Amino acid sequence: MSAALNPPGDAAPTLPSVRHRPHEDVQALLTGTLFVALGVVLFRQTGLITGGTAGLAFLLHYATGWNFSLVFFLINLPFYGLALRRMGRVFTLKTFAAVGLLAGFAQWMPQWIHIDQLSTGFAAVAGGLLMGTGMLILFRHRASLGGFNVLVLWLQERFGWRAGQVQMAFDCAIVLAAFAVVGWDQIAWSVLGAVVLNMTLAINHRPGRYMAV
Template sequence: MQDAPADLRHRPHEDVQALITGTLFVALGVVMFGRTGLLTGGTAGVAFLIHYATGWNFGLVFFLINLPFYGLAFQRMGRVFTLKTFVSVALLASISNLLPQWISLGAINPVFASVAGGLLMGTGMLILFRHQASLGGFNVLALYLQERYGWRAGFIQMGLDCAIVALAFAVTDWWHIALSILGAVMLNQTLALNHRKGRYVAI
């Protein structure tokens, strides 16, 4: 990963704010999806599938699923990226569990949840990406491929996410799957349009 000039680097307090803000945005999207029975892609999508099928705690499952990916993150993206990613995953797992105790959501239109939740998650992930962090799993793979080959991280993750959502036929119906795919598209087009190599260089 190419270093940015020292005067463009994010300061520690800026990174802390970004990790909290980014994971909070994603957690809000996750809660909206969970409330309406939708799924997303990546390791969060796998965690949703397991949660819906077994009733296990989403945050805990999400945290555990990401553990195998830290080796790749350390090897390919470096120690700082890996540490920030670990913190981001832990924050998301914790905040997504705590949010239902902090806010009470009434009825949510599933179409609105798909669009708004996808945009919230995409924006949150964009914040994390720009501070050299991710939410583990496929995020790590997508960012590595972008850094290594110049492929768009958003488009890479969009394909992976749609494949994960397709597995949802085992736990839900076609309508919720269609809305989940819409949410994945909203999430990843946010990344594809706003996270391009060379456009944003501060880290």
Template sequence: MDPQELPTDPHRHYEDVMAMLIGTLFVALGVTLYTEALLLTGSTAGLAFLLQYASGWPFGVWFFLINLPFYWLAIRRMGWSFTLRTFAAIGLVSLFSGLTGRWVHIDGVAPIYASLMGGCLIGIGMLILFRHRASLGGVNILVLYLQDRHGWRAGYVQLGIDGVIMLVALALLPMDRVGLSVLGAVALNLIIALNHKPGRYMGVS
């Protein structure tokens, strides 16, 4: 039977709410590990990290502001439901990324551990959001649109864009931290590429 013909079991509202909270908490913890180790990831979050390190303003403020222009594309290409869910996810990550530092006190973390574990946490959080028709905005909206419209694998497209952001990061961060950030980005995007394929997960919201 064609995967598109299989019956679906729509997510209930409380399942969407739980997924939104769990997914954004995972991402926020990953952001906290990256901040402690002076690392960054890709997409709009990567830009927010760069601006945080350059200006001293919190990650959450930059992350929320950078995503504002992308809502137009989200509304036009993905619909109001997806856009509102994404707006909520971005707002929660912006909030939780600031609060996690108060909830979790990290005296020290090995950069390579922060890179791999932070990348895995952010990747799993994004995967949860994707499966409940939400994203973390910005480039995530673009890559999801390209996957839905052209069948391009979201993780691989994201990986290419992240590479450009890492090159820019060389102007602000030590080379070893950029190298570890690349390792974390690979872990993050492999999680998405291997688990977010058309037809693999049939749940809908």
């Protein structure tokens, strides 16, 4: 049937570009950050590490006991200058809102749900999928979770580098640094979680498909 609609050699029809409406952006920010926050809760309960500024916040949280949400929010502050210069005011404002929402959700969610038993393997896979899907939602509404996400999106728009692959490189560096604060088992499961997260982005967020514009 698809061959009849688009015979071989014919160009696929070009769909018109439709901007997201404000209420759609609000829904996406809430949904995306809620998904990521649930993944963060799964990782935190099982002692796993993720990448990006969230990974740095995890490292400091595990090493010092500092509040994850506060550390995550503060770490992202230096990146807003790059976001404003390279990605524009709208992107920066949405990213600031997303970071604040994630910090709040990650702080409050343990009061909303309580998990008595959680497999580390399940947390790695489900948490990676949740965080990857949440980040994808944010990317598609021209927002991010700050930090490396800002740099990754700029590199994709500027040079065409795949967001998932670049993010994976950063995440692997964070996971390697985690050897100082968590055990081998947590590192191995964290690597799996990082692969699941970034494969979600690499498959669904490619140049020429649905970009963060």
